[in-house]
Amino acid sequence: MDLTLDELAEILAEELKLPRIEPRGKHRITTIRGQIQRHRRVGPESLRHFKRSFKEALKRQIMIGDYNPDSPIIIPQKKDIRYRSWKEVKIRNPTQ
Numbered sequence: 840m841d842l843t844l845d846e847l848a849e850i851l852a853e854e855l856k857l858p859r860i861e862p863r864g865k866h867r868i869t870t871i872r873g874q875i876q877r878h879r880r881v882g883p884e885s886l887r888h889f890k891r892s893f894k895e896a897l898k899r900q901i902m903i904g905d906y907n908p909d910s911p912i913i914i915p916q917k918k919d920i921r922y923r924s925w926k927e928v929k930i931r932n933p934t935q
Contacts, residue, residue, distance in 0.1 A: 873925040882922025895919040 842850075848893035852859070878891055906913075930931040 865878045869929050869931050871927050871929055875923045876926040876929050878921045880921065881926045882924060886923040888921045888923050891921040893921055895921060
């Protein structure tokens with residue numbers, strides 16, 4: 840007995856009394872993904888933003904007058920350190 844896959848699916852659907860399910864058409868699925876878009880003053884060391892932390896330390900030393908352009912030594916303090924943080928972004932994907 841030769842049956843195609845579609846015929847077999849129809850026979851099983853009739854025997855099991857399954858409802859006919861059809862695709863919804865142009866239904867879109869939204870997924871939520873995390874992206875690094877912000878910087879905060881607190882966070883784990885693994886997410887430390889070195890460039891931004893250095894920049895904050897440099898700005899602080901220039902403002903208080905401790906910066907010497909002849910021997911530029913930048914020492915960041917706790918208040919200068921910046922960390923990356925996540926922001927959830929909704930992305931719409933068309934179904935196939």
